[in-house]
Amino acid sequence: MSAEPAYPHEPTPVPARPVAPPADGPLDEGELAIVPRPEERPALNQAAESIGGAVGKAVQTVQHLPQRVQEMKERFTVIRGRAQADTAAKASQVAEDLKDQARQRLELARTRAQRLAHRYPLQTILAMAGAGLLLGIVLRIWRDHAD
Numbered sequence: 001m002s003a004e005p006a007y008p009h010e011p012t013p014v015p016a017r018p019v020a021p022p023a024d025g026p027l028d029e030g031e032l033a034i035v036p037r038p039e040e041r042p043a044l045n046q047a048a049e050s051i052g053g054a055v056g057k058a059v060q061t062v063q064h065l066p067q068r069v070q071e072m073k074e075r076f077t078v079i080r081g082r083a084q085a086d087t088a089a090k091a092s093q094v095a096e097d098l099k100d101q102a103r104q105r106l107e108l109a110r111t112r113a114q115r116l117a118h119r120y121p122l123q124t125i126l127a128m129a130g131a132g133l134l135l136g137i138v139l140r141i142w143r144d145h146a147d
């Protein structure tokens with residue numbers, strides 16, 4: 001990955017700059033220390049490219065962050081909606097199963113009652129009369145206590 005100049009013109013030559021005098025003594029008059037160009041220092045150039053690439057990736061990630069957050073919200077909404085739909089479907093299925101069981105038990109009770117009424121008609125009439133008498137007594141006591 002090489003860095004390209006911002007403008008596609010010929011690179012401007014870097015003029016020589018004086019630097020601090022070397023440790024062995026001051027520079028003579030007219031003697032200038034030349035700072036090497038970046039292409040002459042490959043390790044520094046490579047480090048700068050790595051840093052630039054990392055900063056570029058970080059900037060790109062931050063720029064796309066609101067879009068990614070929105071996508072995650074939409075996914076969560078879809079998942080939550082799907083879970084609610086699954087729960088509603090399961091609850092509906094359970095309710096339907098309970099209705100079927102209640103319908104079957106009611107049908108079974110009716111069948112048994114009809115069979116008993118056919119086999120024992122006099123006993124059925126006496127049982128119904130007894131149940132009616134007992135219900136009347138209970139209602140009378142309840143009404144007296146309610147007043």
